[in-house]
Amino acid sequence: MTISSQEDLEKLRTIGRLVAQTLEAMGKALEPGMTTRELDDIGRGLLEAEGARSAPELAYGFPGATCISVGPDVAHGIPGDQKICAGDLVNIDVSAELDGYYGDTGASFAVPPVTRRVERLCRDGRRAMWSGIRAVRPGAPLNAIGRSIEGFAQKNGYSLIRNLASHGVGRSLHEEPESIPTWYEPRDRRQITEGLVFTIEPFLALGEDWVDELDDGWTLRPTGGGPAVQYEHTLVATRNGPIILTLAN
Template sequence: MTITSDDELEALRKIGRIVARTLEAMGQALEPGMTTKELDDIGRALLEAEGARSAPELAYGFPGATCISVGPDVAHGIPGDRRIAAGDLVNIDVSAELDGFYGDTGASFAVPPVSKTIERLCRDGRRAMWSGIRAVRPGAPLNAIGKGVEGFARKNGYTLIRNLASHGVGRSLHEEPEGLATWYDPADRRTIGEGLVFTIEPFLALGDDWVDELDDGWTLRPSRGGPAVQYEHTLVATKNGPVILTLAA
């Protein structure tokens, strides 16, 4: 989507705040012993209280309001009876629709106690995302985002999952531009237009660069089973730089 009016921007800010606050509340509620279904129920209740609808459920018939993946799984995990344990690495992805506009955000949470390696991976997952966000400006190549993320990853000894990418969003959950690599792709000649709405969501890993789909048809797990994290914002490119739409405040 490319924003054409202040009303569209405000509508995207509104749904962006809703998904951001939902993600924040779910992260705060996360504790050992609860099931991923119980955590998802919290997310569903918060979305419904705002009049928002789960985007994966609406768009794809996903069996849950939010995607909750417990390591080594990294994405599209189905909420269910699995109990979260101390030491788990949990990814929560919240996307929703309100009045025809979509917001999409996500984060990984380490349930204490965890190793210094996992603490560092979570910290650097956020830093990797911001390395991409800082490259956003109208007229810049889209692959500058991946160049920034990959540069950070290589410098700090990480790998990136290369079959999961960022995407356009706004009037639907996934729209053009699709396949926005969070690694440098010199073949991508597209540029960032003013007003373009899209996500930036690198998957930073310790050795893995690919995920496989499990037999449930949804859950994605790194091929070598190593830890990986994802952090995601929806943003819009403006002449004054990137504006983050998925902020809780």
């Protein structure tokens, strides 16, 4: 969507803050021995206590309130009986609707103890996302985001998953502009317009560049089974720079 009023901005800030706080709480609750369903129940409770509805349930009939993926899975994992173990890499994606507005955020969490290689991957996953955010300004090409992220990845020896992309959001979970690459796509001639609301969510990996859907019809896993992380914010492009909507405070 494109923001057209202060009310739009405030409503987006409200749902953005809620999904961010939910993600933060789920990350803090994460511990070995708990199931992904127990973790999802925490997220559901926080969202529903504020009157929000799970966006993947609402939009797609997803079998859970949040997406929880335990490595090597990286996205759209279904909460269930799987127990989280020490050393796991867990991705949590929280998106929800409130008063007709949507917020979308996500992060990967390494459950200690983990290798320095995985710690570095998590640190640099966040840095990759912020490199894309810094490229946002009205009038700039949309592919400047992917150009910046890809530049960071190449400089630091990482790959990017290339069949998962960012997207427009606001009045629905996925809307125009659809499929915003987090790698450089020179054929993409779209521009960032003032007030545009969208996500930036690179999937940074150690050599992987593709995910496959598992037999459950939801879960996505890198083809080679290698580690990958995702970090995601929802933002709005303004002449004074991007406003990050999915901050917990």
